[in-house]
Amino acid sequence: MMMQINNNHKKICFVSTITNSLIFFMSPHVLELSKTYVITLVARGDASELGGVLSKQVAFQPLNIERDISPWRDFLALIKLITIFHKHKFDCVHSLTPKAGLLSMIAARFAGVPVRVHTFTGQVWVSKTGIIRWLLKQLDKILIWAATDLLADGHEQVDFLVHEGISSAGRIKVLANGSICGVDTTRFSPNETMRKALRSRFQIPQEGVVVLYLGRLKRDKGVEDLCSAFNLVAKSDPSVFLMVVGQDEDSLEERVSEVAIKFPGRVHRVVGVTQTPQHFMAASDIFCLPSHREGLNVTLLESASMSLPAVASRIYGVTEVVVDGETGMLHEQKNITDLAAKLQKIAADREMRIKLGVAARKRVMMLYPQTLVVQAMSTFYANKLNTKRS
Template sequence: MPKILRISTVPSSLNILLKGQLKFLNRYFEITAVSGSGIDLKEVQKREDVNIHVIEMQRQISPFKDLVSLIKLYTYFRKVKPELIHSITPKAGLLSMLAGKLAGVPVRIHTFTGLVFPYKTGIMQKLLIIMDRILCYCATDIFPEGKGVMNDLIKFNITDKPLKIIANGNVNGIDLDFFDPDVISYSEKQTLKTALSIKEDDFVFLFVGRLVRDKGINELVRAFNQLNSEVDNIKLLLVGPFEEELDPILTETKRSIEENSNIISVGFQKDVRPYFAISDIFVFPSYREGFPNVVLQSLAMNVPAIVTDISGSNEIINKHINGMIVDVKNELQLLEAMCEIYKNPAFLEKLIKNSRISVQKFGNKLVWEEIKELYMKKLNNY
């Protein structure tokens, strides 16, 4: 069978973003997952039943370490002679596409799951643009995860190669059998509510993701606090880890989370479905995304969403159909949307009815089949 390498900078990207996909593809190709070391890579090996290979790569720009990673990738490609390599995440994309071209790998695919440079300025933006242009030059095929990502690649003249979105967008699609509201029983929901001190008549706003500045946590907490000053039977449920090093939230935001008894922070949770199941509305005020899995998960669990007008989110949410859209960093609009959802049960019920049905076109099996056909076509053509 043809040898195919799936490559990411850190193993959590393979573990979380490509769940189930590698196992499916391994029926037709010899798949090896390549990334830095970590327990996530072992989990990928066990769950997906694929080979793994460790090559450490830095997420941040690190010239010496990046050169070492490039040499290791080149050496590995020359040794195993894969017919196709497919990368996700920025640094893995740059290094593997360059190493793949130098090593003579016939098919070199990169999927852009999000872009950083549109949100940077000055020298850093120029440097990131140059890096992505090198990546695209070295790749044989470029696949943006959604329309917003594709438009930015065109707008900033990153590549003149044809750009195609796989299926209807998203790197892996949504597992509609797993993210199904019916799998969480009433007793499970009641037990979790009791454990979190959520009363039966409480209205629950939910956020799932890293608790960092770029996810809009500062605006979300301030908007919630303002609404909470007017009404008491509301809760803000935060599911995800704090990141103090890369993109920390404001000190006063963290203090509010710790001191407000109506804000419940539960940290990272491996299974987020029970938290969706006890929530009324999902709030995702992120500054930038590629094509956010978590919004798909929310809708699949029949929980409408308030999102910001950014790539991916605005491709999933239809305003006033399955959620609401507000401007990035606009705390007032966010507060108004939260108020409208809270005070208008009939409107919320309409959104709920449209939520799960709106993500049927993003089913993961559709994405997997299209990737399989793409690989076969590319391998037959080289």
């Protein structure tokens, strides 16, 4: 049941499909904005999952929003959103994730919410083909029609959406230099003590080279590509280890297990969502993101802040974070041979890893500090809610 808040301040509602998105992406914004506004968070999940985010100024409204297309359940969610928005008379509704964006922008428009903001963090339809791709693109166009303001987490994503005819030039804005929440560069900084402790826990030799994948286990994140590439690298270099951290959302556990069985003691699997990604990054030497589609990936920025060089796909969003040959190495999308070659090259050259890692952290500290991004969001809201009133 939703906590009741009595306050005369202007009201903002953030909507996401799941609470994890709100925790990982919006926590710093919510904490800062709640100093000025009354905040309500809407997502599928439980209030206990939001930890220290909730307060007298921040309430939670659970609502089941399916990630995949489900016409009847989507319709029910739409009706519930319209009801919630009518009841609370929000000054602004701000959505994340594709499905939550579509439903909440339509609902907010029908409910008469004056400021309707959606943040694009990547497109599901990028890796689709045929009628499904066409349909999903049309749904994004409906979302844009219903919104008053559009944000994207990176400039390359804006260019892509314009190129694909989803939005007109100038319609979508990027705050600061990009990134949905920036990086806490103090929390995400090299930690030799944690490195030694975690390697000891997993029985990884201190001189071993650890390749880390941290994120949702999805096919379009390239997890299968990574397993195949590691299979090639591990055969020729016994010093290379693989650590896979995250929640399996695409039945890929068996694929990771196959590689683990083939190379006993060299593949380490940490199941579920971690609240301490910096610990696994501290224990690693290379961050790998062989994704088929991305926005401006936050985890990629966080690993860079930990002075980890990246080996990642040459796709929009990723190329905005990883400067090839300067902060990491890019491989051709879905090219397992190229991915393996880049992993092998960087794993074999310690001096290169150090040089790339130092440059990666320096770049994050200059362009993506969390304080800069949070301030940009606060300024955005100060302007919007002073000029558009209910």
